[in-house]
Amino acid sequence: MAEVATSRTFSATSDQLLVVVDPVARRADGESVRIAKDVLSAGAAGAKVCLPDGPEEFARALARRGARRPVVVGDDRALVRTVTLLHRRRELAGCALSLVPVGGAVSLARSLGVPTGAVAAARAVLDGAEQRMDLLVDDSDGVVLGTLRIPPVGALTRMREASGGAGRPWLRGLVRTLVPARPPGAVSTPEAWPARLRVEVDGETLVDLRQPVEGVSVVPAASGAARVEVRPVSVGAEATPLSAEGRTVTVSGAHFRYRADAVVSGPVRTRTWVVREAAWGLVLPAR
Template sequence: MAEVATSATSDQLLVVIDPVARRTDGESVRIAKDVLGAGAQTKLCLPDGPEEFARALARRGSRRPVVIGDDRALVRAVALLHRRRELAACALSLVPVGGALDLARSLGVPTGAVAAARAVLEGVERRMDLLVDDSDGVVLGAVRIPPLGAAPAPEAEPGRPWLRTCQSLVRTLVPSRPSRIASAPETGPARLRVEVDGKTLVDLHQSVRTVSVVPGASGTARVEVRPASVGAEASPLAAEGRTVTVSGAHFRYRADALVSGPVRTRTWEVREEAWGIVLPAR
C-alpha cells in the first residue's frame, strides 16, 4: 500500500461520531471528545443515520474531518468523499471505536481512544492506494471471494449481544422443522475467470477455492488465487497489476467489512495515492 507523508496540522476539526460508536462504547467516545477539544477547535456532529453522516461531511467547509467509529464508518466516509470527488483534497482522521477494527489496525491507526485522538492532533497525513470497482465502490483493505455456497458471513453487529441470546433461546423453544440442507447449494470450488491487466491468471475450466485482491505497492494490486485440488493442496497462483477482473458464475465477495453481490463480473482498478489518512508521526 503506497504512502506519502505530509503535514496534517489544522486547528479546526469536524468530529463526526458514528451512532454505533455511541451505543457500543460511550466512555471511549467521551475521552476522544475531551482530548480533541483540548487540542483544537472542534465542531461535533452526532448523525442518527447515513444521510445525516453524508450531510455532515458535505458541509464541513475548511474543517478537517475526524470520524469516531469503526471500520464501516471509515469506509463510509471514504466512499462519500470519493463520490463527491473530494478525496484528493481531504485528509481523514479516525478514532477507532466499535467492534470491527481490523482495517484500522492494518492501516496503523492506534486503537486506544487517547492515542488515536493525539494522533489526530499531532500526526501526519499519509496517502494510500485505493481499489475502485466498476460500480464506483471503494476498497481500502482487501477483497475476498470465498468458495461457492460459502458467502462471507457479515460480522456480528456490535453492541447487541442480547439479540444473539434471544435467537438462541427461540431456537431451543421452537419445534424443529425438516431440514432443507439437502436442497441448498453445497460448499465447494467455484469456476471463475481472473484477469490481471487483461491477462488471464485462471480460467473457467479450473476450479478455485478462494480469490483475494489487496492493494500492493507502487500503484498495483496483489492477486492470489487458490485453486481447488485433489489430495495435496495446490500452490496458489499470484500476480500483480493495476486492474483485476473476476467473472463467471454468480459470486459474493467481502470488501473490507462489507459483503456485496451476487454479481457475474466485477473489475477493480488501483488508484494510486487516492486518499489520505492521518497517522502517528514516525
C-alpha cells in the same frame, strides 16, 4: 491499500476539526467516544462535534464540513462509508481524513496504522501526518481500502457444513470436485463454492473457467499495484496458489459475493477493480 508518502503534517493549535461520531460507536462504547471528544476538543483550535442518528445525517454532516478537517469516531464500517462518500463526491484528493477507532470491528484501522486506543488515536489526529494511500475502485464506484476476498470469509465452510460433509471424507471430496456440488433435489442457489471463475490481471488470464477455485484475494502490493492470489481446488495434494500483481483486476463467471474490507457485496457475475495510486489521505502518528 499501500501507503505512498507523507504529504503534510498538522498542528493542533491551528486546525479546525469536524468530529463526526458514528451512532454505532456511541452505542458500542460511549466512554471511549467521550474520551475522544474531550481530547479533541481540548487540543484543537476549534472542534465541532456532530452526532448523526443514521447514515443520511452522517453524509449530510460530512458534506457540510466546509474547511474543517473531518475526524470520524467509529469502526471500520464507518471509515469505509466515509471514504466511499468522499470518493463519490470526488473530494478525496483534497481531504485528509482522520479516524478514532471505536467499536468491535477495528482490524482494518489497525492494519492501516491507526492507534486503537481512544487517547492515542485522538492525539494522532491532532499531531499526526497525512499519509497518501492507494485505493481500489470497482466499476460500480465501490471502494476497497484494505483487502478484497472472494468468497467472503466463512462461505466455503458454511457450504461444506450444509452439505453434511463434516464427518464424511467422501462427501467433502465430492464437494471439492463437482462445481457446483448439490445433492439430488437440492434447490439451486445463486452461488456455490468451490466455483469456476475467470480472474484477469491487467488483461492477462490468471485462472479461467476450467479450473474450480476455493478463493481469490486482492491485497496491497507495491505502490500503484495490488497482489492477486487465487487458491485452486486441490484434489489430493495441496494445490499451489496462483499469484500476480497489477493495476486492474477483473473477476467473472458464476454468481459470486465478495468481501471488501468490512462490507459483503453481491452476488454479481463480473466485477472489475482498478488501483488508484495515492487516492486518499489518512492522518497517522508522525514518525
